[in-house]
Amino acid sequence: MPDNTVAFSVKGDKNGDVTLFPLGRIGLTNLDTLLSEIKTLFTEYSPSQLTVDLAKVEYLDSAGALFLVELEDEAGARSIPFAVINASGNEKEIMSLVDREALHAPSLAPTERSLNIIEQIGDETINGLRDIYEVILFWGELIFEMVFSIRHPWKIRWNDVISYMKKVGVDGLPIVALISFLLGLIIAFMSALQLKQFGANIYVASLVAVGMVRELGPIITAIIVAGRSGSAFAAEIGTMQVNEEVDALITMGFNPIRFLAVPKLLACIFVVPILTGFSNIFAIMGGMIVGVVGLNLTIFTYVQKTMDAIVMFDVMAGIVKSIVFAAFIAAIGCQRGFKVRGGAEAVGNATTSAVVSSIFLIVVIDSTFAIILHYIQ
Amino acid sequence: MNKQGPVIKVEGLTVRYGENTILDNVSFEIHQGEIFIIAGGSGCGKTTLLKHIIGLDTPSSGKIFINGVDTTDIDEDEMRKLRRKIGMLFQSGALFGSMTIGENVALSLTEFTDLSEKAMGLIVKMKLGMVELSGYENHFPSELSGGMKKRAGIARAMSLEPAVLFFDEPSAGLDPITSAEIDLLIKKINEGIGTTMVIVTHDLETIFNIAHRIIMLDKGTKGIIAEGDPRELKEHSDNPKVRNFFNRKIEEKKH
Numbered sequence: 001m002p003d004n005t006v007a008f009s010v011k012g013d014k015n016g017d018v019t020l021f022p023l024g025r026i027g028l029t030n031l032d033t034l035l036s037e038i039k040t041l042f043t044e045y046s047p048s049q050l051t052v053d054l055a056k057v058e059y060l061d062s063a064g065a066l067f068l069v070e071l072e073d074e075a076g077a078r079s080i081p082f083a084v085i086n087a088s089g090n091e092k093e094i095m096s097l098v099d100r101e102a103l104h105a106p107s108l109a110p111t112e113r114s115l116n117i118i119e120q121i122g123d124e125t126i127n128g129l130r131d132i133y134e135v136i137l138f139w140g141e142l143i144f145e146m147v148f149s150i151r152h153p154w155k156i157r158w159n160d161v162i163s164y165m166k167k168v169g170v171d172g173l174p175i176v177a178l179i180s181f182l183l184g185l186i187i188a189f190m191s192a193l194q195l196k197q198f199g200a201n202i203y204v205a206s207l208v209a210v211g212m213v214r215e216l217g218p219i220i221t222a223i224i225v226a227g228r229s230g231s232a233f234a235a236e237i238g239t240m241q242v243n244e245e246v247d248a249l250i251t252m253g254f255n256p257i258r259f260l261a262v263p264k265l266l267a268c269i270f271v272v273p274i275l276t277g278f279s280n281i282f283a284i285m286g287g288m289i290v291g292v293v294g295l296n297l298t299i300f301t302y303v304q305k306t307m308d309a310i311v312m313f314d315v316m317a318g319i320v321k322s323i324v325f326a327a328f329i330a331a332i333g334c335q336r337g338f339k340v341r342g343g344a345e346a347v348g349n350a351t352t353s354a355v356v357s358s359i360f361l362i363v364v365i366d367s368t369f370a371i372i373l374h375y376i377q
Numbered sequence: 378m379n380k381q382g383p384v385i386k387v388e389g390l391t392v393r394y395g396e397n398t399i400l401d402n403v404s405f406e407i408h409q410g411e412i413f414i415i416a417g418g419s420g421c422g423k424t425t426l427l428k429h430i431i432g433l434d435t436p437s438s439g440k441i442f443i444n445g446v447d448t449t450d451i452d453e454d455e456m457r458k459l460r461r462k463i464g465m466l467f468q469s470g471a472l473f474g475s476m477t478i479g480e481n482v483a484l485s486l487t488e489f490t491d492l493s494e495k496a497m498g499l500i501v502k503m504k505l506g507m508v509e510l511s512g513y514e515n516h517f518p519s520e521l522s523g524g525m526k527k528r529a530g531i532a533r534a535m536s537l538e539p540a541v542l543f544f545d546e547p548s549a550g551l552d553p554i555t556s557a558e559i560d561l562l563i564k565k566i567n568e569g570i571g572t573t574m575v576i577v578t579h580d581l582e583t584i585f586n587i588a589h590r591i592i593m594l595d596k597g598t599k600g601i602i603a604e605g606d607p608r609e610l611k612e613h614s615d616n617p618k619v620r621n622f623f624n625r626k627i628e629e630k631k632h
Contacts (some may be wrong), residue, residue, distance in 0.1 A: 028538045031496050061538040063572055066503050090571060097569040102506020103499060109477075111514035342519050343474035 008037070010045065018047035020071075023056050026064035026339050034067040038074050050075050055086040058254040063097045069103065091207040138257075145258045155274045160263035161270075169271030173278060184208050184218060184286025192295055201295040205302045207308035208287035214314045217280040219366055222325035225272055226358035230333035234354035235262050237337025239349040239364065246338070261334040265327060272326035273319045280318070313377060323370050328365065330356045382445060384409050384541055384573050385430060390439035392425055399425050401599040402439070405411055405592055406615065407541075410572040412567055412587050414607070417594035423577045424545060426594065430575070431465055431543055432456050438469060444540070464534030469550075470506040470526035472518040478505070479514030482533045489537060490609065504532040524555035531562065535572075542566070544576040548583050560586050579624065585611075592617055 012018035020041070026034065052068060068084060075082040077329050087095070115123060117290070149156045176367055237260055240246050249256045284306055291297040336354040340346045383406035392400040407413045415423050428434045430441055432448050434527050441448045443459055451459070470482050482501045486492055492500070505511050508528040518526055527547060535541055547563065550554030564587050564624045567574050578584065584591060584607045590612070593603040595618060603619040611623035621627070 018407075028490065028492075028500075031500070032491070032493050035493075035496055035499075060502065062507070062535075063500060063538060067501055070499070093569040097507055097565065098503055099506035099511065102511030103502050105502070105506070107515045108512040109520075113443040345475045 003100060006033075010041070012047065014045055015048060017049045017051070018045050019051045019053055021053050021056055022064075025059040026057055027059060027061040027069060028063040031063045031067060034064075035070060038067075039070055039348070042074060042078065047080060047205060049081045050083075050355045052082075052084045053086050053087070054084060054091055054369070057091070057112055060091050060093055060094055062097060065091075065098045066103075068095060071096050073100075073103075120128065134339065135332075135335060138338070139331065141257050142261055142265065142331055142334075143253065145262055147266040149258065149266075155258075155262050156266065157259065161266050162177070164229075164264050164267035165271050167232070167318060168225060168267055169275055172225060172275060173229050175228070176221055176275050176279050177282045177312050179285040180212070180217070180220060180226065180282040183216065184212065184283030184288075185290055186286075187211060187216075188287035188290035189294070192290060196295075201291075201297065202301070204287060204291055205297070205305035208284055209306040209309040212283040213279045213310055213318050217283065217321040218276050218318050218325060219362060221272060221276045221279045221322060222362045223328060223359055225268070225275065226329045226333075226355055226362065229268070230329045231351045233330060233333030234336040234340075234350045235347055236338035237261075237334055238350045241340040242343060257334075258337070261331070263332040263337075264334060268326035269323055272329075273322045276318060276322040302320060315356045317369070317373055321366065324365055324369075325362055329362050329364065332358050332361065381587065383407055383442075384444060385575070386440075386442040387426075387430065387449055388440040390426070390429060390441065390444070391437045392434075393437040398599055400594075403594075403600050404437045404439075405601065405604065406572060407575060408491060410571045410573055411589040412563065412576065413583055413586040413628045414591040415492070415575070415577045415594065416579055416584060416591055416607075416622070418596060421594040421596045422599070423579075423594055427545055427575070427577045432460065446480070449534065461485070461537055462539055463541045463543065464537070464539035466527065466530045466534050466545065466547060469523075470518070470530035472526055473528055474484075474518050477515050477517055478510065478521070478532075481529065482514075482536050484533070485536050497618060501509065501534070505529075505533055507535070507566065508532045509558075524551050525547065527551065527559060528562065531559075531566075533599060535566070538570075539572065541573045541575060542573065544578070546580075547578045547602060553582070555584075556580065563587055581623065593622065607616060 008022040010018060010020055018041075022034075031177075037270055050071075052071065058062075072082045072084075084095070191207050192201065192204050196199055217242050237246070240260070244262075246256050249259055288299065288302050291302045292299055333354045336350040336357070340350045385407040387402050387406075390400055390403045391398070402424065415426060429436050430443075432441075438447070443463070446459060447457075448456060448459065472478070473484070476484070479501050482504055482506070482518050483497050485618070486497050486500060501514055502511065505514060508531050510525060510532065512529055513521070513525070518529070521529060531542075542563075544563070547559050551559065560583050563574055563576070564571055567570060567587075574587075576583070576588075588607050590605065591603075591607045592601045593610075594600065595602040602616055603614055607623060610619055614620050614623075
């Protein structure tokens with residue numbers, strides 16, 4: 001779209017009166033050519049007086065008017081008398097629209113908003129500490145509201161709880177089942193390759209069962225729930241925050257944490273252990289396929305070996321773990337949502353932050369559990 | 378540009394969503410350089426009509442011409458080119474929250490022109506000056522008030538020197554003084570640059586202050602019930618609905 005056609009002709013003598021005749025269209029498309037010509041004009045002619053004759057201009061838009069203003073400014077800077085002649089009424093109007101002061105007005109906000117390294121470290125530290133403070137504050141409120149809800153169960157919004165149980169649990173089951181099934185299949189397959197060498201095929205069953213029930217089942221389920229539902233909670237509450245819906249709740253006398261966070265937390269606590277159970281079952285089924293098809297075990301032996309390997313303590317530990325994971329995922333999702341200020345971008349950041357923090361905490365909590373369980377077993 | 382013919386011509390436009398007819402056989406013309414207002418009560422299809430004119434929606438039947446080009450009959454590529462010649466101010470400004478005001482205004486300049494940084498900087502400053510926001514180029518939209526956001530939206534809509542500017546409820550959600558300022562700004566740009574203005578509004582102040590010509594849509598007839606100068610229509614329209622609208626009177630109930 002650049003329009004480089006010669007945009008004006010010049011009449012006059014060097015160091016004397018110079019008249020400029022812009023031709024045709026003076027506007028946005030050839031503004032660059034025009035602006036670059038300003039300097040050449042003054043160095044080449046160094047006029048004692050400059051007149052612009054608009055008689056041959058067919059079209060002038062505000063960008064064209066901008067060129068004339070810039071020309072006048074340049075002439076003013078060199079103290080050369082400047083005049084525009086033969087401007088039509090329309091052209092005068094357009095030129096009057098250009099606010100000369102605005103062109104050179106300094107920005108009211110700093111151009112560079114980036115910080116140097118020391119400021120960045122300080123900023124990040126303050127943000128990190130504030131984040132921890134806010135999370136603790138939120139947890140405190142949430143626990144308070146949970147205790148309140150448990151003592152007044154009729155005040156819980158059970159319809160919401162059930163709807164979130166469906167969203168987190170029922171809708172999440174297919175993906176949890178598929179991933180767990182494949183995971184069981186892979187674990188069995190990889191370990192079978194090694195165990196075959198020692199004729200220890202039969203231990204594939206115990207390996208899959210113990211590995212899933214103790215560690216992988218709760219973790220995989222928690223990560224999937226964090227990705228599916230933790231992010232959804234953050235996005236939902238974040239958007240409500242942007243649309244002032246949370247403010248509306250407060251104004252109407254509701255406690256937003258009790259109203260929005262408690263049902264989500266309860267739903268997660270109810271369904272994540274169940275999902276974890278499904279995850280274990282599907283992984284064992286995956287392992288069984290490898291055992292039956294690849295290792296010539298019978299279904300009966302595989303199931304029996306699996307039952308022998310699973311002890312009640314591991315099952316209970318897995319359930320407790322998944323409840324703790326569920327609580328953290330829901331709480332972090334909601335907290336990140338409530339923290340949203342601003343617009344669409346902030347909602348995106350909150351969603352990302354909810355998933356990343358949840359997965360990080362899942363790993364930290366799991367490590368803690370590993371140590372505690374080791375000592376109490 | 379065709380200066381003689383109408384800038385926008387709508388012919389037999391019908392909009393239907395399923396069983397529900399919103400607009401039925403609507404035809405009108407908008408001329409070069411005029412301030413044209415589309416008015417009517419809530420739910421009469423004003424915004425729907427605007428969305429069809431700028432090609433955000435496809436009509437069930439009928440034709441829409443912009444500068445003589447039938448927009449219902451061209452491909453996306455041509456439509457995109459045509460859209461660069463029009464600007465639109467959305468109800469809440471629709472500024473991109475992750476960009477500064479300056480970047481919002483410069484966006485189409487960087488995408489659709491080959492201008493240098495310096496020229497673009499000057500244009501941004503000039504446009505912001507026109508809407509009386511000079512100095513705000515490094516602010517983010519979230520740091521501006523509602524009226525300032527609308528003015529920034531106008532500056533962005535004007536960045537490519539459009540021949541037609543569309544406004545969706547420019548005074549919605551603004552205080553009377555701020556909306557009067559926006560009206561004045563629209564008038565100033567129209568008189569200065571000669572940009573054709575198409576405004577959807579039901580704000581009577583705006584209508585009487587700046588409209589050259591108006592069409593009024595009605596929910597019942599699903600079409601235009603009045604066309605012309607609003608001051609004239611207020612006094613002399615033979616349709617009581619039109620008179621009531623312009624005189625802010627509640628419809629008389631039949632006993």
